[in-house]
Structure formats: structure tokens, C-alpha cells
Amino acid sequence: MPELPEVEALREYLDEHLTGRVVERVLPVAVSVLKTYDPPLTALEGQTAGETARHGKFLALRIGGLHLVTHLARAGWLRWQDALPEQPPRPGKGPLALRVALRGGGGFDLTEAGTQKRLAVYVVRDPQEVPGIARLGPDPLDASFDRDAFAALLAGERRQIKGVLRDQGVIAGIGNAYSDEILHRARVSPFKLAASFDGEQVTQLYAAVQDTLREAVERAHGVAAGKLKAEKKSGLRVHGRAGEPCPVCGDTVRSVSFADSSLEYCPTCQTGGKPLADRRLSRLLK
Numbered sequence: 001m002p003e004l005p006e007v008e009a010l011r012e013y014l015d016e017h018l019t020g021r022v023v024e025r026v027l028p029v030a031v032s033v034l035k036t037y038d039p040p041l042t043a044l045e046g047q048t049a050g051e052t053a054r055h056g057k058f059l060a061l062r063i064g065g066l067h068l069v070t071h072l073a074r075a076g077w078l079r080w081q082d083a084l085p086e087q088p089p090r091p092g093k094g095p096l097a098l099r100v101a102l103r104g105g106g107g108f109d110l111t112e113a114g115t116q117k118r119l120a121v122y123v124v125r126d127p128q129e130v131p132g133i134a135r136l137g138p139d140p141l142d143a144s145f146d147r148d149a150f151a152a153l154l155a156g157e158r159r160q161i162k163g164v165l166r167d168q169g170v171i172a173g174i175g176n177a178y179s180d181e182i183l184h185r186a187r188v189s190p191f192k193l194a195a196s197f198d199g200e201q202v203t204q205l206y207a208a209v210q211d212t213l214r215e216a217v218e219r220a221h222g223v224a225a226g227k228l229k230a231e232k233k234s235g236l237r238v239h240g241r242a243g244e245p246c247p248v249c250g251d252t253v254r255s256v257s258f259a260d261s262s263l264e265y266c267p268t269c270q271t272g273g274k275p276l277a278d279r280r281l282s283r284l285l286k
């Protein structure tokens, strides 16, 4: 799933390639992706693209006086095409969800792999009309998001830190992969309660949030859209690496179920050497 660094790289890429281009046609290939009906997709046609903005994991493409907003969800992707196929796309075949053809040739596709269709597209007059954007917490890369702003978010928060970091309403842009990476870097258990961090631990975690995201943005910078997924994976130290050695201490990275998926962590670096109990599994065995 693309998270803040990958969406930021896509934003930069679109700013460079899309700005100033005129939208010729917008083809919704999978009808279910479009979540709004007024204004219609056709209102974008003939309009010139302006800058692209990022809101958490959402991309907002300014086209004329409107915004084409997308959330790529778990298996979605944006694929830039210097030349589009001559044949019009056929609905129901393959991962293509929406195609934007540009005047003068080329354009981009929004695609979604797998059977769970969660990719969402909105055409709005203001990005804040998208409910998922309206409820976003602060962006961790925003200049005003300092250590004390972060501390204020954690204070009184009774949930485990892993879930808090992933909650888009608390902080925007961090998902399952980068929350694992942040907690590993900060040497913190993913199950530690957010409110139980002392001042020094908050400072350490804040630094881990900043360093992890900024390094990932730096790595993704200038990487072609089609190569971003591989680039993301190569930079991860624990996420998706259960069974592999921790690059810091050599202990074996472990996986444990969490919410609707699983998380990865290093016991030596993060939990005093003790593996976390898989609550889902132990509940089943009782």
C-alpha cells in the first residue's frame, strides 16, 4: 500500500509531468471507483491541470477549477503512460480502474490489483469535501508538526502506539509498513500504550517518525512511478521481513497479528527479547 513517502513521490512526479497539460478524456473503467457524481467526470475534459497536492495518503490533482482526488488504498497504483493504447479499455478486464487521456497523447491510469476493490476517486470543488480528507490529523512533515504537537496527540491516548500511528485521524499518511519501521527505529514495543510514553520516549519516537518518513521520501524522490513499490520494499528493515535477521541486532524479525492484518517487529530491539503474544491465536486456544 502506498503511504506518505510514495504518495509524495507520485505528487512530485505529477507536478512535473501533468502541470500545464490539458485533459482530453476521462474514462471510468471500473464504475465503482467514482464516489461523487456532481460535478461529473466530464467536467474535467478540456481543462488544464494545475499543481498536485497531497493530503495524507490522498492525491488531489487540480484540473481547471476542480480537483480529481484519489486514494489508492491497499492495491491501487497510478501508472503514467507516455503513449496510451489505441483500443478503448474494456470494463471488467484487468486492474484498470480509471484512465485519463491528455491532449497531445499519453496520460495516466489508476489501477487496482486483486479482488478487494477499495480504490476511490472523487471530483470535488474543494478537497475538504472528501470525508477522508476532512477528518485527517496533522501531516507529520508539516513545519508546524513539532515534538510538542506530537506529544499533545499522545497524551491521554489509551490505545496501543501501533494503532495510534496508523490512525489517519490522529496523524496523516502513516500506514502499516512505516509504523512498523518507526517503532523499530525508536526501539519501542508496538503494543505500548501511547499515553505511557515519558518525555524522553516521546522525543525519541518523534525523531523516529521524522527520520523514517524523510529518509523514505528522499529515497523515493525521482524514482519513476513504476519502480516506487520495489523501492519502498527495499528500504524496509522489519516490515514484511518476518523470519529474516534484524539489520540492527541480528535477532529474527517476528510477526504478530494486529487489527485487520499483522505487524513485524524485532524482539531484541523492541520488546526486551520477549516475543509478543499473538492475542488472536491465544484467544482461539483458550
Ligand SMILES: [Zn+2]
Binding pocket: 246, 247, 248, 249, 250, 251, 266, 267, 268, 269, 270
Ligand atoms: Zn533488532
